[in-house]
Amino acid sequence: MPVKLSMTVNGKPVSAEAEPRTLLVDFIRDQLRLTGTHIGCDTAQCGACTIHLNGNAVKSCNMLALQAQGATITTIEGITGPDGSLHPMQAAFRDHHGLQCGYCTPGMVMSAIDLVKRHPHPSEQTIRAELDGNLCRCTGYHGIVKAVEAGAKAMG
Amino acid sequence: MYAFNYHKASSVADAAARLSAGVDAKLLAGGQTLIAALKMRLAAPSDLIDLGGIAEMRGVRTEGGKLVIGAMTTHAQVAASQDVRQSMPALAVLAASIGDRMVRNMGTLGGSVANADPAADYPAAVIGLGATIITNKRGIGADDFFKGMYETALQPGEIITQVAFPIPQKCGYAKFANPASRYAIVGVLVAQTGGGVRVGVTGAGPCAFRVPEMEKALVANFAPDAVASVKISHTSLNSDLHASAEYRAHLVAVMAKRAVAAALGQ
Numbered sequence: 001m002p003v004k005l006s007m008t009v010n011g012k013p014v015s016a017e018a019e020p021r022t023l024l025v026d027f028i029r030d031q032l033r034l035t036g037t038h039i040g041c042d043t044a045q046c047g048a049c050t051i052h053l054n055g056n057a058v059k060s061c062n063m064l065a066l067q068a069q070g071a072t073i074t075t076i077e078g079i080t081g082p083d084g085s086l087h088p089m090q091a092a093f094r095d096h097h098g099l100q101c102g103y104c105t106p107g108m109v110m111s112a113i114d115l116v117k118r119h120p121h122p123s124e125q126t127i128r129a130e131l132d133g134n135l136c137r138c139t140g141y142h143g144i145v146k147a148v149e150a151g152a153k154a155m156g
Numbered sequence: 157m158y159a160f161n162y163h164k165a166s167s168v169a170d171a172a173a174r175l176s177a178g179v180d181a182k183l184l185a186g187g188q189t190l191i192a193a194l195k196m197r198l199a200a201p202s203d204l205i206d207l208g209g210i211a212e213m214r215g216v217r218t219e220g221g222k223l224v225i226g227a228m229t230t231h232a233q234v235a236a237s238q239d240v241r242q243s244m245p246a247l248a249v250l251a252a253s254i255g256d257r258m259v260r261n262m263g264t265l266g267g268s269v270a271n272a273d274p275a276a277d278y279p280a281a282v283i284g285l286g287a288t289i290i291t292n293k294r295g296i297g298a299d300d301f302f303k304g305m306y307e308t309a310l311q312p313g314e315i316i317t318q319v320a321f322p323i324p325q326k327c328g329y330a331k332f333a334n335p336a337s338r339y340a341i342v343g344v345l346v347a348q349t350g351g352g353v354r355v356g357v358t359g360a361g362p363c364a365f366r367v368p369e370m371e372k373a374l375v376a377n378f379a380p381d382a383v384a385s386v387k388i389s390h391t392s393l394n395s396d397l398h399a400s401a402e403y404r405a406h407l408v409a410v411m412a413k414r415a416v417a418a419a420l421g422q
Contacts, residue, residue, distance in 0.1 A: 062188060062258075064206075067184075
């Protein structure tokens, strides 16, 4: 039976109904139509579905929408400036070849922003360790690491 | 995923009442194992009781020489806790080594301990530090808690609310991690306390266990070399595509040595 669900997504209050078994990522994509959050593996390994739940990066394919009842959520659509300009981390990914096909990018960027929040001046080693939960099959990660280093500086 | 009824518990008592009322009700902690199992239809509970809204089950506090950690405290919170980092740094190291950042932001101490995955990290800490598992009904000693692969002493209707870890003089954790999942192929937590030494091993057997021969050797001489010569029998150890039982037996000694070195700050 559908259950009423309320949360704040990208600064706006959202109310909808969802089946208890609805995953948060499906709720975000199918009901809120925010398709920037991707489903890569659907097994909590690739991190393409990473969003911020009350400020912390989590995998939205590995939790129920109902677990986010009353929570504050930020998706990749919620990080751009009011004028639609790219977030410094997004700009850094573009400038440093942090993506090729782009499928993993929303998750990479959301993880990277969470990482910089905790490590304002991350070393290469820290970046590689912290991005452990985000897989990219195109870039070989070098461009991503450079992008996060540059993004961290730009965010500082 | 099969359909189920969802309940957000308001308190431990509420969760316990709903747990006994459901036909095949299950508790949902952080869900980092359970949600995946539901998606693969490996689990099909009638009811899920979400513990995520119970504030009394979260947090770390020091109480009478023990660190008492709420069952719903996430791995990331344990890893970042100043109390944990000061009084038992090995537990912070252990928590920080679980899965990846996103998993650590959702996964919980209680969920991990209750699931009793043979390759989970926390069981090594529960056994190695001689923790007490506190439920809504009783306290269960570490040595009585893990009964086998995914099997614990928890009775139907019983909910882990806290885990109390006695603060040791020294402790260290070393893990040989699966490079993809970060689960422990073998993980060893060594703790030196006023009462002696405890060695807790995870990943190697069906459930976490102690190694009395190593404990004895470390009481005599708390040094990495003291455990290096202790031979571990592989006969009851796990063997899978990641590592044979013989290899795991070898790794127990290597990880124990590294854990002692870590405890000594080497």
